[in-house]
Amino acid sequence: MTVRILLCDDHAVVRAGLRALLSSAPDIEVAGEAATGEEAIALTRKLTPDVVLMDLQLGEGMDGVETTRRILRTADEGTRAPHVLVLTTYDTDADITRAIEAGATGYLLKAERPEELFTAIHAAAQGRTALSPPVATRVMSHLRTPRPTLTPRERDILGHLVQGLTNRDIARTLYISEATVKTHLRRIYDKLGVTTRAAAVATAKEQRLIP
Incomplete structure (x- = not known):
């Protein structure tokens, strides 16, 4: 054929x-x-x-x-x-x-x-x-190697991180404290196996962890 x-x-x-x-x-x-x-x-x-x-x-x-x-x-x-x-x-x-x-x-x-x-x-x-x-x-x-499982709040914060927002901006947008943002970021870093914001953003894009 x-x-x-x-x-x-x-x-x-x-x-x-x-x-x-x-x-x-x-x-x-x-x-x-x-x-x-x-x-x-x-x-x-x-x-x-x-x-x-x-x-x-x-x-x-x-x-x-x-x-x-x-x-x-x-x-x-x-x-x-x-x-x-x-x-x-x-x-x-x-x-x-x-x-x-x-x-x-x-x-x-x-x-x-x-x-x-x-x-x-x-x-x-x-x-x-x-x-x-x-x-x-x-x-x-x-x-x-399944993709890391993030909570809805962690996905929100990661999405704002990809947009380039600072911790203060994220806190204001989500109506939470900066300390809470930092806590979520530490958990996100641990789940993604990274230590910096830039690495977290790169991993999020590569693994399509956010819409």
Whole structure:
């Protein structure tokens, strides 16, 4: 069975390279190309590809994660939604988590060999998960190490901390004393395994501990 692909990458040279590479596979057909998320959504509805090969960073406008989320909504609108296979250079925990939560079937790094890409495309077309080894390792690590459990109040304080508020500002906003804020911060630091405000903010963003 021939798998029809829609390429979504904001770099024309990358799209040209992928098209040339995929043309060497007899059972893969590039149905179209998109440079932006908006264009990918429109072409998905028009071309109904089996798989969308999605980059995460798409320049201005929506990124690959939001594009993936909106493309997969087409299934709710009565149209067959394609499977989305992320193909990117980014392998941070936050990027992987966001893509998977948005509904991506697979997550592949651009450093993979062509054969691995072909295999991942066919797996994605069948709805099977396809992950680069480094990505799979990160996912398993996340599963083995659950995110810290914060109380609602600790989440409130952490959220204000991410916004750059001082202890005094947080106390005024939440109608509590500065001493209480400091107590909560010590507990937050202990749970996150950090010792500074900057480290707490970085960890909160990386682990998506706040909305």
